[in-house]
Amino acid sequence: MSPHVSSPRVGGKGRRRSLAGQVERFLPRLVVAPSLAVALFFVYGYMLWTFVLSLTDSRMLPQYDFVGFAQYARLFANERWNVAATNLVVFGGLFIVSCLVIGLLLAIFLDQRIRQEGALRTIYLYPMALSLIVTGVVWRWLLNPGLGIQALVRSWGFEDFTFNWLVDSDMAIYTLVIAAVWQASGFVMALFLAGLRGIDDSLFQAAALDGASLPRIYLRIVLPSLRPVVFSAVMILAHIAIKSFDLVMALTGGGPGYATDLPATFMYAHTFTRGQIGLGSASAIMMLCGVLAILVPYLYSELRGQRNG
Amino acid sequence: MKTIHALAAGALLATAVGQAQAAQIEVLHWWTSGGEAKAANLLKEKLEAKGHTWKDFAVAGGAGDSAMTVLKSRAISGNPPAVAQIKGPLIQEWGEMGFLGNIDKAAEADGWDDFLPQEIAAYDKVDGHYAAVPVNIHRINWIWANPEVLKASGVEEVPQTWDAFFEAADKIREAGYIPLAHGGQPWQDATVFEVVMMGIGGGDFYRKAFVELDPEALTSDTMIESLETFKKLRGTMDDNIAGRDWNIATSMVINGKAAMQIMGDWAKGEFTAAGMTPGEDYECVAPPMTEHMFSYNTDSLAMFDVDDAGQQQAQLDLASLVLSPDFQASFNQAKGSIPVRLDVPLDDFDACAKASREAFDVAMDEGGLVPSLAHGMAVSDSQQGAVFDVITNFFNDPDMTAETAAERLVSAVRAAE
Numbered sequence: 001m002s003p004h005v006s007s008p009r010v011g012g013k014g015r016r017r018s019l020a021g022q023v024e025r026f027l028p029r030l031v032v033a034p035s036l037a038v039a040l041f042f043v044y045g046y047m048l049w050t051f052v053l054s055l056t057d058s059r060m061l062p063q064y065d066f067v068g069f070a071q072y073a074r075l076f077a078n079e080r081w082n083v084a085a086t087n088l089v090v091f092g093g094l095f096i097v098s099c100l101v102i103g104l105l106l107a108i109f110l111d112q113r114i115r116q117e118g119a120l121r122t123i124y125l126y127p128m129a130l131s132l133i134v135t136g137v138v139w140r141w142l143l144n145p146g147l148g149i150q151a152l153v154r155s156w157g158f159e160d161f162t163f164n165w166l167v168d169s170d171m172a173i174y175t176l177v178i179a180a181v182w183q184a185s186g187f188v189m190a191l192f193l194a195g196l197r198g199i200d201d202s203l204f205q206a207a208a209l210d211g212a213s214l215p216r217i218y219l220r221i222v223l224p225s226l227r228p229v230v231f232s233a234v235m236i237l238a239h240i241a242i243k244s245f246d247l248v249m250a251l252t253g254g255g256p257g258y259a260t261d262l263p264a265t266f267m268y269a270h271t272f273t274r275g276q277i278g279l280g281s282a283s284a285i286m287m288l289c290g291v292l293a294i295l296v297p298y299l300y301s302e303l304r305g306q307r308n309g
Numbered sequence: 310m311k312t313i314h315a316l317a318a319g320a321l322l323a324t325a326v327g328q329a330q331a332a333q334i335e336v337l338h339w340w341t342s343g344g345e346a347k348a349a350n351l352l353k354e355k356l357e358a359k360g361h362t363w364k365d366f367a368v369a370g371g372a373g374d375s376a377m378t379v380l381k382s383r384a385i386s387g388n389p390p391a392v393a394q395i396k397g398p399l400i401q402e403w404g405e406m407g408f409l410g411n412i413d414k415a416a417e418a419d420g421w422d423d424f425l426p427q428e429i430a431a432y433d434k435v436d437g438h439y440a441a442v443p444v445n446i447h448r449i450n451w452i453w454a455n456p457e458v459l460k461a462s463g464v465e466e467v468p469q470t471w472d473a474f475f476e477a478a479d480k481i482r483e484a485g486y487i488p489l490a491h492g493g494q495p496w497q498d499a500t501v502f503e504v505v506m507m508g509i510g511g512g513d514f515y516r517k518a519f520v521e522l523d524p525e526a527l528t529s530d531t532m533i534e535s536l537e538t539f540k541k542l543r544g545t546m547d548d549n550i551a552g553r554d555w556n557i558a559t560s561m562v563i564n565g566k567a568a569m570q571i572m573g574d575w576a577k578g579e580f581t582a583a584g585m586t587p588g589e590d591y592e593c594v595a596p597p598m599t600e601h602m603f604s605y606n607t608d609s610l611a612m613f614d615v616d617d618a619g620q621q622q623a624q625l626d627l628a629s630l631v632l633s634p635d636f637q638a639s640f641n642q643a644k645g646s647i648p649v650r651l652d653v654p655l656d657d658f659d660a661c662a663k664a665s666r667e668a669f670d671v672a673m674d675e676g677g678l679v680p681s682l683a684h685g686m687a688v689s690d691s692q693q694g695a696v697f698d699v700i701t702n703f704f705n706d707p708d709m710t711a712e713t714a715a716e717r718l719v720s721a722v723r724a725a726e
Contacts, residue, residue, distance in 0.1 A: 144548065146548055253494065255552060256493060256705030274694040
């Protein structure tokens with residue numbers, strides 16, 4: 001799109017065209033510029049500000065007495081932060097893996113040309129339409145030992161049935177996994193289903209002719225070709241896991257005790273209600289580092305793989 | 310046409326004159342639930358009767374947590390409201406950062422030092438000058454009991470020692486009721502714990518442990534005993550406490566599902582709303598061993614530093630309104646607390662409020678008057694949060710011993726310093 005291409009060719013008329021060309025060239029930049037500036041300022045600018053704050057002794061309000069990395073040292077000595085970080089690994093890992101497995105299985109089953117597929121698809125996809133707050137409240141009721149599943153099964157006559165994970169500090173983190181998987185696996189299913197539909201039928205027929213069994217076809221042919229879908233699904237699920245806040249607030253409130261605290265709830269509590277902005281900012285930066293540590297290598301390997309293949 | 314001009318000019322003049330003395334002040338508060346909102350509205354009406362305009366800035370939720378978050382963001386952006394409800398040691402923090410004004414004029418004119426309890430007034434002074442006005446005094450150490458449930462369980466009265474309490478709890482449990490209604494939220498856990506601890510340790514110990522955060526007191530045998538008693542209370546509650554709000558727990562006492570609840574005197578509002586009378590339909594009794602003690606929580610309105618003379622006048626007027634005997638009586642009846650003015654007669658108040666005032670007087674003489682840590686009167690936000698973390702985790706983790714919890718208290722408090 002350099003001016004050398006357009007101007008010398010058509011003389012007098014070309015002037016006007018080059019003016020139009022100039023507008024054409026600058027218009028997209030002009031249109032994109034404000035949103036770019038806004039994104040730079042509000043996303044990257046505030047990231048930078050948070051980092052600066054994490055190096056200060058800020059308590060109730062931001063202030064700029066720099067203390068180096070002391071807040072990070074305090075953060076890692078903090079018992080509650082360690083619980084929150086461990087919880088994120090447990091919750092994030094189980095959540096992503098369960099969603100992928102359940103979503104893939106549902107998609108494969110739905111892909112068998114069954115009747116009423118549209119209706120079933122909608123049913124599985126619907127939880128995604130709810131906000132996480134609603135999901136959290138509904139599951140809080142379902143999992144409440146005195147109201148929900150436990151009370152129901154006991155009322156059927158199984159008096160010894162216990163399902164009290166919500167009030168058990170060792171198990172409560174798994175209730176978050178249950179609710180989050182319920183919410184997101186339908187969406188992963190839709191992603192996989194779209195991927196499956198994109199696979200050419202002739203591949204199946206060719207493999208079947210060669211005598212491959214159905215499970216083998218899926219393992220060897222279908223799954224590898226779904227790799228880009230897995231990539232997008234992991235991206236989306238990972239960021240849902242790391243930024244999880246509303247689900248925790250609605251389902252467990254971080255409790256019992258702080259057994260289900262996640263980094264996001266830790267950050268909110270310390271920055272906004274406990275007057276420890278420095279410590280809270282340090283935890284926010286650690287969350288950012290966590291995201292980068294997972295995503296950058298993954299992005300790198302995936303994108304490089306695509307370029308080569 | 311001429312008359313309209315004249316009228317308009319007159320109106321302009323009137324507003325101009327009005328602005329010289331009266332002004333609009335914005336008031337940030339979290340008095341949003343039924344009785345509280347009514348109480349706040351009363352103050353608004355009285356202020357407007359003086360010609361000022363009250364711009365309401367109510368932020369609901371979280372015992373003021375949300376309101377404080379909003380206040381901070383407004384302060385950072387250089388636009389704080391003229392008046393904000395702030396509590397306890399936080400007033401000092403705001404004052405030290407230079408945000409608060411000075412309302413000594415109102416204090417001198419009305420003689421605040423003559424009728425305010427010194428310990429309470431100290432919270433509202435920054436460097437010896439009044440920067441805030443106290444509104445009320447809540448008592449935290451109360452047991453709210455349903456006498457019918459107690460009677461049906463064969464328990465004569467609310468127990469006055471912890472041994473008797475656990476015995477009574479067994480009887481209540483056998484009769485098919487829940488002995489103690491509770492909500493599993495950190496501040497509620499901490500409320501129950503501090504009530505247990507102040508009874509077992511007494512006023513001096515409480516102050517050492519929860520105001521000075523003295524490591525020796527925090528790991529002492531008294532502390533261990535308090536923690537163990539507190540954990541034993543878990544057995545007197547039902548299984549569904551997780552995340553339950555305090556007023557739901559209160560309604561369990563009201564409906565006769567549970568026998569008792571340990572909660573501050575704002576719980577009275579729930580009983581009143583259910584049409585119940587204290588002494589007849591429900592009882593308010595001090596928890597075991599705290600009869601002569603008083604754990605307090607006071608609300609204050611802090612005055613921010615404003616330049617406008619009209620607004621300064623409005624702040625002074627508001628401050629003296631808040632402490633007028635009239636308003637003290639009507640506001641505190643609606644709110645469930647007792648007047649912060651010691652000279653306001655309680656003739657029209659209910660039996661619980663009268664008992665509360667008696668306990669306050671006795672506690673003040675005998676050293677049993679203590680600031681509530683669970684309600685942000687004793688230590689800074691971050692230390693309070695650290696204590697909450699340990700208490701609530703200890704309460705919910707069946708495997709944690711009282712000794713471990715005590716050690717964690719010390720390290721958590723130090724980390725939050």
